[in-house]
Amino acid sequence: MAFRFRALRHRNFRLFWSGQLVSLVGTWMQSVAQGWLMHELTDSAFMLGLLGFLQFLPVLLLSLWAGVVADRVDKRRMLLLTQSLALLQAAALATVVSAHVVQPWMVLALALVFGVFNAFDLPTRQAFLIEMVGKDDISNGIALNSAAFNTARVIGPAVAGLLVAGMGVAACFWFNAVSYLAVIWSLARIRIAPRAAGAAGGGTRTHVMEGVRYAWSVRPLRNLLLLLGFTAGIGFQYMVLLPVYARDILHTGAEGYGLMVSAFGLGSLAAAVVMTRRLDRWDLRRNLRFGLSISGLGMAAFAWSRSLPLTLAMGFCIGLGLILYVTSTNTLLQLTTEDRFRGRVMSLYTLMFIGTAPAGALISGWVAQVMGAPIATSLSALVLLGGAIYVFFRLRVLAAREAARPTEPVLTEKLG
Template identity: 35%
Template sequence: MQTEIPEVEIGGVKSTEQSKYGFKQTFAALKYRNYRLWFWGQMISLFGSWMQTTALAFFVFELTHSPAYLGYVGFAAGIPAWLFTFYSGVISDRYPRKKIIIITQVWMMFFAFLLAVLTFTKIIQPEMIIVISFLLGIGNAFDATPRHALVNELVEKEDLTNAIALNSTMFNTATAVSPAIAGIIYALLGPAWCFMINGISFLAVIVNLSRMSLEKRELNTERKSVLNEIKEGFLYLKQNKLLLSIVSVTSVLSLLGMSLVTLFPAWAVKILHGDSTTNGFLQSARGVGAVLFALIIASINKYIVRGKYLSISVVILPLMLMVFSFARTFAASVFMLVLIGGVIISMFNLSNGLIQTNVEEKFRGRILSFYTFSFFALFPIGSLWIGMLAEHFGTPTAIIINSLILLPFAIFVWLFNPKLRNAN
């Protein structure tokens, strides 16, 4: 006897529960050629980027033996976000985003090669790493906003949230695999090879961007002053309570939740008594969780109240951070980081999707610049803060303090922000 599969009507089109969460829905955005070029080019480049990120953090700790110095490097990388992110939003609305991204990718490729050469020749010093981190931060400040906004030009609107979720999947697939490989390469060949591989990997995204054929979008041709256009974006954000709530949530998350990753090298060495390979596996554990949760979001995003799941994730995160602070074995640390990575990426996926589907096109670049500012500008401050806490009170205590600050905010969001909780 066959069981009848119930039908569900979505947007006037009937589908079955079987196809509702099927393979095609999970990877719907990949049917677009331009998005496929973006996806695979970014995937290769991100493998290199995460190799460099993982190796550089451990290299800094190896040179200085200071958790606080890890915070200094993260803070230096974030200073350009304070200076240039809002300006990048205006540029993203005024000029072709593909060209902007190619320029920023070439910029960051140059400094990856420079880092490799300085390390190969043993000229590198901690102070040089701070300067190079600042210069790489300039590239990130101008790259992040058009990179988020470009996705809207690669797929149809009905597949936009799926594309955003797949972006997170590719990002975190690299996060899951690349740090572990970086840890092994670091142990066998040294950090310079991790930096060299990253420089080479930028070619994949540069070549694939060049191969894209995009429809010409309507650019913002009104040549007001940059400050006036930024002010217009702020006023628009202030008037749209939903978007303001989302940016506020991502800001606090970046400041107090994401900063945990800054302490991975210190956790690997001081708590788990490990080495660069241990550090790589901690980074990878977070990435594994993020990939799993990103794929789930990609499959179900059209059928859930996204604001509700975002609000729940905000409450769960500080509780998980608290539990992680008491982990003292490699297995327990990895298990908790899989869960933490999944919750964090769910929050960013849902936030990004809600912003992209609720913002007017003429403000897209500027509003996304506020969203990227919440990460690239506030995460480094969080890194500096938690690094200093760890230096004075120890790594586990620093994580406990952050989670205790984050928890009241999470409860407030759940209890007193029904607009966000019911958003879709």
């Protein structure tokens, strides 16, 4: 059992993990409350898609530049800055809601502002992990990081549903603002040995292109990133439509909405626990195939369910599958990437994982507005199943290739 938590041996990681666990509960509470607030203000599936579009648009536009910054600067200080700015954003949203002056454009504008901070926070956070735990424990650090994220994903939405129903959405925003103090405090106590500055010399554009060329030239990185971009763009956009399912299809209200998000989180947490085991190259490859398959099938059933228990069960399956897939992808990328390119490669991971979301959220919102949320969610399911079919055939090719060349290094992903 202790082996499953070996990354927690590192003091810095313990501090970071505990602080972000508290903060992430608040983040998920705000995410649930923000979607519910927009649906109450506009009663429009398209506006939910637009909200997702604006929140993730900065990741699309800025993530590659943010990766260069992450390779150049002190990552702990960068995270202190992004988390402090996120606290101010949450407080501003809480203030306009509490003052009863909130308008849809305010929610959209503040979502865009949060996206700017997040574009720098995400690649820096991913690249910072290896500085806290080292390469030997990086896979376990990623898994425990995912476990914290998904524990919060279970707790935060459930609490948010109760708070929205009992006290209103402003309470969720205020809680989120206060929760940032936990991660800011933990980051302030972390002590990292100085490292040589990366990406020195040349302009930002030069270093961005250097990182892109590196990722494209290494076949495992290229294939993993392209597959992630294909599946995440539309396949992961089920979340933006959950208020529609809760309010208009299942008629469960804010409490049901919170339970839906928590069901996804519970499945995701189960996946994160599975990922704490020691996994070899083929375990990780099979996770890609299984994760995409079970999430695609679960999403297809979720789309047409009219029973809350079935919806929650399928939400569990979707969360389990997506996190198995994403966490395995992250682990393989981290294990394959050279340290000097880590920030830039993780910015490409962020770009493919989250930066593709703006277009996907708009498409899903538009399809839901015109043809209904079940059709939009079914489209997401088809994309995930298409990715699973691709991985299935690629693994057959790789099995034959490795049978002919049995001396390939362990834990070097070759998905191409």
